[in-house]
Amino acid sequence: MKIIKVSDYEEMSRKSAKMFYQMIDQQPNIRLGLATGSTPIGFYKYLTEFLQAEETDVSKLLSFNLDEYIGLDPQSPQSFYTFMKEHFYQPLGLNQGQTFIPDGSVSDPDEESKRYEQHIREAGGIDVQLLGVGTNGHIGFNEPGTPFNQRTHQVKLKESTRDANARFFDSKEDVPTHAITMGIGTILDAKKVVLLASGERKADAIYQLVNGEVSEDWPITALKNHPDVTLFVDKDAAAQL
Ligand SMILES: O=P(O)(O)OC[C@H]1O[C@](O)(CO)[C@@H](O)[C@@H]1O
Secondary structure: OEEEEEOOHHHHHHHHHHHHHHHHHHOOOOEEEEOOOOOOHHHHHHHHHHHHHOOOOOOOOEEEEOEEEOOOOOOOOOOHHHHHHHHHHHHHOOOOOOEEOOOOOOOOHHHHHHHHHHHHHHOOOOOEEEEOOOOOOOEOOEOOOOOOOOOOEEEEOOHHHHHHHHHHOOOHHHOOOEEEEOOHHHHHOOOEEEEEEOOHHHHHHHHHHHHOOOOOOOHHHHHHHOOOEEEEEEOOOOOOO
């Protein structure tokens, strides 16, 4: 694992975005795996800026998001689709034929999970997967205890995760109880993984990734089994290293 220690959120966002910019520039038909949450907001801002400044051709890239809540209309303000539209798809003018995210509004989320997994496979897999990490070490919505070989599937969210994400909703009750997420097996199939971690809330998870044993108790430790992981970590998240 390559560990890039940076001073703060801003530097993490800029440096990781520069890395993605260079990969897109070199491989215009790259298949990106993307993430939502507070962590990558700065990353998307810089990546959009770099691509626009260089007038990079983004018409051939494909993007696949990690996860989506079940029971939210894609157009609802809290859906991960809306997040992606605002931070990445619209600023770059990406079209619906190149941006993919599980549809959490369907009547059969298990069927949707299978369809999504198959879609990734048919596209040839993911070249580089961006990840954030939950305070309990979750990646995507793969909570502690998730088998590492799982593919895209439906999950029941931990109350701690619903609490952590309640800030995006009017009240905790509005936070969906379930989601569709790429499985850890799906994530590990990406050729390259780039993980962003900022802030002291992430320090335990980063400690486990770098110094802990591989264990389903900390889903992030699955990345120890991947041959090409780059971690961008700021001072606060690296506090226990
Ligand atoms: O970046 P944040 O908002 O701290 O969230 C951390 C993780 O939680 C999730 O948003 C899911 O709860 C992940 O997608 C993300 O990587």
